[in-house]
Amino acid sequence: MPAVWTYPWNLTSDGLAETCEGLAARGVDALTLASHYHSIRSLDPRHPDELFTAYPGGCYFDPDPGRFADMPIDPLPNEVSGLDDPVAETVEAAADHGLGVNAWTVCLHNSRLGAANPSYRVESAFGDAHDHALCPSNPEVREYFAAVVEALVDRGVAEVHLESVGFGSPFHEHGWRWGHPKRQALTGTTEEVLLAQCFCEGCRTAATDHPIDLGRAQRVVRDLVREWLAVPAADAPPLDAVVADEPVLDDLFAFRSAVVESFVARLAEAAGSVPLSYYVMEGHLGADPTGLWPAGVRPDRLADHLDRAMAICYVSAPDRARDRIRSLRETVDGDVTVDAGVTLDPNVVPDEATFDSLVEAVRSDVDGAVSVYHHGLMTDTHLDWLASTFGR
Ligand SMILES: [Zn+2]
Ligand SMILES: [Zn+2]
Structure with a gap:
């Protein structure tokens, strides 16, 4: 059951129906389509005459005015040539070729x-707000994404796939407003994670319902970061050690995970009977399911609200992929179907033999589907690999 990630513009370059037919002929049975997405500038090697495509952050469906009318946050649709409502039209065209469409939904970032x-927006302990992400402590943010999920479900998607549900890093280099980070005084993970902690108005309000002194947590974070900013090389201790020294930080991370859990629970309610999945990774922390708690993401706690979870196996060694799948399976319980994502990035998977052995390992280990990253970034050679690995 292979799926490929794709962007709406990748499906129209050669015609939507033709592209669906071509992928189905190569053994693909689902498209995972960017539906709500961060900014992007992608290079399509199969179309040298239209090599680059760039979009700001936005959504790829035509928002129904009524659904978002009472909300302070409006969806920002991106226009894709030849499609009025990319998600709805792709669902319809894909069905003609036996392909399901999953909604790839990047949330907070x-x-x-x-x-x-x-x-x-998220706001650091120093009071500076950051454009890169919305804060899920705000009920308005949770309701906006719930409406997005409902809009996608209404368009007949097979599954809703969530990405970026946690508190992201303030060091994130893309977008016309969001510059390249120049951060030489703060380099380590401990410093990055603490600077990523949010103390916005929404968090202060949400914290009144949780056992935490958020004001004290903010002072502790600020004092620690200030100390590290004052010296050329901070050499901060590992995060675990800092948390052990400052119990209020333990409360802070427990609060974070409660916020993220209630966010995902709301999205699960919005998805209704359509299976909900989460891509187990958060940008600055990687894809180890047990290592995402500094962003408030505890897959063991999200499991109650998810039907599926995607182990991101962007690795070359089959054993490393298996380890990641097993680690995720141990973290979530048996009710959650584990899928696996593999990449065709040549830096990771340089040749067909590596791809074959990786897919073989992953297929025998997951109970769910294998997803391949990424249809729009593939060369013609990669399409041949798909056909020989998955073709019927
Ligand atoms: Zn980004
Ligand atoms: Zn916040």
Whole structure:
């Protein structure tokens, strides 16, 4: 059951129906389509005459005015040539070729949404707000994404796939407003994670329902970061050690995970009977399911609200992929179907033999589907690999 990730513009370059037919002939049975997405500039090697495509953060469906009418956050649709409602039209065209469509839904990380909705941005311990992400402590943010999920479900998607549900790093280099980071005084993970902790108005309000002194946590974070900013090389201790020294930070991370859990629970309610999945990774922390708690992401706690979870296996060694799948399976319980994502990035998977052995390992280990990253970034040679690995 292989799926490929794709962008709407990758499906129209050669005609939507023709592209669906071609992928189905290569053994693909689902498209995972960017539906709500961060900014992007992608290079399509199969179309040298239209090599680059760039979009700001936005959504790839035509938002029904009524659904978002009472919300302070409006969806920001991106226009794709030849499609009025990319998600709805892709679902329809794909069905003609036996392909399901999953909605690839990037949530909190979206610099354009952040810039357009400054009141709901994440805000560091020093009070500086950041465009790169909205904060899920705000009920308005949770309701906006719930409406997005409902809109996608209404368009007949087979599954809703969530990415970026946790608190992301302030060091994130893309977008016209969001510059390349120049950060030489703060280099380590401990410093990055603490600077990524949010103390916005939404968090202060949400914290009143949790056993935490958020003001004290903010002072502790600020004092620690200030100390590290004052010296050329901070050499901060590992995060675990810092948390052990400052119990209020333990409370802070427990609060974070409660916020993220209630966010995902709300999205599960919005998805209804359509299976909900989460891509187990958060940008600055990687894809180890047990290592995402500094972003508030505890896959063991999210499991109650998810039907599926995607182990991101962007590795070359089959054993490393298996380890990641097993680690995820141990973290979530048996009710969650584990899928696996593999990449065709040549730096990771340089040749067909590596791809074959990786897919073989992953297929025998997951109970769910294998997803391949990424249809729009593939060369013609990669399409041949798909056909020989998955073709019927
Ligand atoms: Zn990004
Ligand atoms: Zn916040």
